[in-house]
Amino acid sequence: MRKRILALAMTTAMVLGGTACGGSDAATESASTSQAATEKQNTGESENGDSTHIYVLTAPEDHGWTGSVATFAKEKIEEVNAAGTYTSELITSADASEQIRNIEDILSKGEKNIAIVIQPIDDTVQSAIQQIVDAEIPYVAFDRIIDGVASSAVSNVKGDNEGIGVAAAAYFVSCGMQPGDEVYVYEGDTSSVTTLRDQGFKEYLLGNAEFEDATIEDSLKWTEEQVESAITYSGAMNWSRSDTKTAFESLMSDAGNADTKWFYAEDDELAMGIIEALNGGGIDETTKEAFLANQPVISGCGGLDEFYGMLRGENYTELTAQFGGLVSVTYSPSMIQTAIQDMVDYLDGKTVPQDHVIECENVTSENVTEYEGF
Secondary structure, X not given: OOEEEXXXXXXXXXXXXXXXXXXXXXXXXXXXXXXXXXXXXXXXXXXXXXXXXXXXXXXXXXXXXXXHHXXXXXXXXXXXXXXXXXXXXXXXXXXXXXXXXXXXXXXXXOOOOEEEEEOOOOHHHHHHHHHHHHOOOOEEEEOOOOHHHHOOOOEEEEEOHHHHHHHHHXXXXXXXXXOOOOEEEEEOOOOHHHHHHHHHHHHHHHOOOOEOOEOOOHHHOOOHHHHHHHEEEEEEOOOOHHHHHHHHHHHOOOHHHHHOOEEEEOOHHHHHHHHHHHHOOOXXXXXXXXHHHOOOEEEEEOOOHHHHHHHOOOOOHHHHOOOOEEEEEOOOOOHHHHHHHHHHHHHOOOOOOOEEEEOOOEEOOOOHHHOOOO
């Protein structure tokens, strides 16, 4: 059943036109009609006076990164409705089947003056998106970009997964990492997202990728052999804090691993698993002391406010004071607002990029106040 988080009635505008007195020719009337139609298009009105209604489809507003997408979507929807040019509402779906039904419900109404912004739950939604395309309804895709229909979208808005790895590697190098240093990577899952985040990390170290318009210095470049031998991968942590906590405790059960300084966690939740393990009692105290004496550097990704709290000096302060570095690479759920804005810009007649990749930034204790967590 469709969950309507914010439903507003579509507004209608009555267009009043004067009747010309004798002597008006057909050309004048035609020009006047054309001008009126253009004005309506530029203000979001259709020929019957209705403003375009934008449906925004996401996962439910429950918890974590995915749930926060809906929260940020609601904020932008309120902004769109307040502006008055268009109307908008949020429809959430617990799974792909429900999202498909919600799309079919929208299409069954036969509304002509609508647009859709969608965060596909998974790739099985492709058939429903194709129905949107066949109905000639403009749509913007967010986060999960489905290759089979991507070319039909007004815009495909996504974070830069490869860029996350690039940014983390650049931060490590800025903190003193040398070619061949041991690195441990906590991976999210077995999807292309993880593959890209792994790849970006390696590509920066090899000198093949830029961060903030610069590649790694020649003297700090890694060889292929160093990349292959010095980087260890955890395998899928299922984006789980608890799984990572358990895995890190297991890693530290071998005191020899306390010498590893560089930990690239591909999500803030995974990084928090490391933090909780270090803050708990599951690691031998002597091993923990040796690990912290090495001033470890830990990266995360996503914008979790709990992680930002560490950067602001609000939590785990005694622990993080012993770190050599702590960073969260941006991959914010607030990117949904960019997706909605792309649709608004399109309806306004502006040009929007079809492949809209949002660049990554490194959030540290020095600039965390400039960023909003979730």
